[in-house]
Amino acid sequence: MRKATLKLEGKRFGLYVVLSKGSKPRYWVTKCDCGKVTETRGSR
Numbered sequence: 280m281r282k283a284t285l286k287l288e289g290k291r292f293g294l295y296v297v298l299s300k301g302s303k304p305r306y307w308v309t310k311c312d313c314g315k316v317t318e319t320r321g322s323r
């Protein structure tokens with residue numbers, strides 16, 4: 280059985296759109312409206 284994973288790819292949070300999972304658990308690669316790509320820690 281697979282662990283429940285939040286499906287966040289493509290989701291938008293305010294100015295940011297999630298591109299993919301980050302390099303660390305609970306981190307997500309997000310892209311800002313201005314085009315800047317950053318890794319952000321998710322809430323879960």
Ligand SMILES: [Zn+2]
Nearest residue numbers: 311312313315
């Ligand atoms: Zn920005």
